[in-house]
Amino acid sequence: MPRGEQHVTIENKRSERSGRDLSSLRGLAGGGVHLPGxxxxxxxxxxxALAVDLRPAAVAFPDSAEEVSAVVRAAAAAGLRVAPLGSGHNAHPLGDLADSVLMRLSGMAGIKIDAEARRARVEAGALWSPVVEAAAAHGLAALHGSSPDTGVVGYSLGGGISWYARSLGLAVNSVTAVELVTADGSPLRVDAEHEPELFWAVRGGGGANFGVVTAIEFTLYPIETAYAGMLVWDLRDAHRVLSRWARWATDAPDAVTTSYRHLGYPPIPEIPEPFRGRQLVIIDGAVLADDAEAERLLAPLRELGPEMDTFGRVPAASLMRLHMDPEQPTPGGGRSSLLDELPPAAVDRLVEVSGVDSGSSLFMKAELRQLGGALGRSRPGAGAVTRLDGRFQLITGGMMVGELARQTVADCERVVDAMAPYSRGRQYLNFQEEAVDPSTGYDPSIWEALLRIRKAVDPAGLFQANHEIPRG
Known part of the structure; x- marks a missing residue:
């Protein structure tokens, strides 16, 4: 097991916040290092995440694993920590970076598709959109998320809920190898045969807790099309639609993966006419079945008479835009939790706090992602997160701008608190946009193993993650 060698000096130098000479960083990463001022x-x-105000000691933009190694060594020598970051969708919990180099990996965006082996190798800064398109050119699909511009590495190593998730499981379980730079600046490739314990830990423990991930490899699937789309109602119909969907989602076969949302759209030209200025219920998702079977499965929802129904046979690559997530940086934020069953009382409560009469200021008043199926089953040989301990993922969010931020947080917490009786307090950390106890994301035995491995590979605590595993 690789070990960092700087633990004697880092702790002492870290406290020297004033008068630190960071000039040694300037020539690194091809000159792509920026200091305050x-x-x-x-x-x-x-x-x-534009709402996050990060103020690191330095920002570095390496373009290769070799440049990552050089920055890691220089940061350690200067008594600084290293906080790796891809797109930064979940930068909210990073906290104080005054003694850290923010490692921006956007310049490392290489993609290689091995169509014969049905495998992709993706560098640390790659976003999902070009990966999905590259795989689709070979009739293959990746287990991508709902946003085209989410970073592949952070999404995947934290779990990853795709539109195929109830059939194929978490994206992290399809990761076959990870390349990273360790605390002493050494490059390392880990897989099932090489450093298997570290390979287990980074798959779910998050790569930034153990090093700077420079690339991952993962399995692709022979999926060219899916029966996918959305059903839309006015938010006044929320109670009858949610009541039906909650029962239907619990009993649906693994071929179905859907999401249920209460959304409020502003009256601005950028919003398409059917949604502009309206409050809506939207069910979207995908069915991995033939058309006849998919239509049979969706019939109970269609019986509710949606005003819009776009479900049909579509190219698999189109699913990355199905959810209509924003494709540019936004000043947003939110809260989330894992839920168990949704009995009638839970349906009543969610409609009360996020329905048409809730008075909520939120854009995404509430979202429930359908879990279960393969997401609820452990897989042999998987990593530290092999399943999600819940039946539904609750997400809520809004704009975090000026005074509106305070109202957004209050409204988000109101929804999450209202649904707390239907949760066991477990978390899916990929959706946690605030600092929480990271142990709530793991079974106790897995958490203890992660603590031990973090201490072994990074004894000085050089690396700083958004949901950080303590080093002992």
């Missing part, structure tokens, strides 16, 4: 510093520290 530099003209490009503010741009460099801005992530996809």
């Amino acid at each position: 530099d003209e490009e510093y503010d741009r460099a520290r801005t992530t996809w």
Whole structure:
């Protein structure tokens, strides 16, 4: 097991916040290092999550694993930590970076598709959209998320809920190898035969807790089309639609993966006419079955008379835009939790706090992602997160701008608190946009193993993750 060698000096140097000489960082990463006061510093520290105000000691943009290694060594020598970041969708919990180098990996975006082996190798800064398109050119599909511009590595190593998830499981369980730079600056490739314990830990423990991930490899699937789309109702219909969907989702076969949402759209030209200025219920998702079977499965929802029904046979690559997630940086944020069953009382409560009369300021008043199926079953040889301990993932969110941020947080917490009686307090950390106890994302025995492995590979605590595993 690789071990960092800087633990004697890092702790002492870390407290020397004033008068630190960071000039040794400037020539690294091809000159792509920005310090406070530099003209490009503010741009460099801005992530996809615009509401997050990160102020690191330095920002580095390496373009290769070799440059990552050089920055890691220089940061350790300067008494700094290293916080790796891809797109920055979930940068919210990172916290204080005054003693850290923010490692921006957007320049490392290489993609290689091995169609014969049905495998992709993707560098640390790659986003899902080009990966999905590259795989689709070979009739293959990846277990991508609902946003085209989410970073592949962070999404995958934290879990990854795709539109095929109830059939094929979490995306992390399809990861076959991880390349990373360890605390002493050494490059390392881990898989089932090489450093299997570390390979287990990074698959679900998050790569940034154990090093700077520079690339991952994962399995692709022979999926060219899916029966997918959305059903839309006015938010006034929420109670009858949610009552039906909650029962239907619990009993649906693994071929079905859907999401249920209460959404409020602003009256602005950028919003398509059918949604502009309206409050809606939307069920979207995909069915991995032939048309006749998919129509049979969806019939109970269609009986409710949606005003819009776009379900049909579509190219698999189109699913990455099915959810209509924003494709540009946004000043948003939210809260989430894992839920168990949704009895009638839970349906009543969710409609009360996120329905048409709730007074909510939120754009995404509430979303429930359908779990279960393969998401609820452990897989042999999988990593630290092999399944999700819940039947539904609750998500709620809104804009975090100025005074509106306070109202957004209050409204988000109102929804999550209202549904707390239907949760066991477990978390899916990929959707946690606030600092929480990271142990709530794992079974106790898995958490203890992650603590031990983190201490072994990074004894000085060089690496800083958004949901950080303590080093002992």
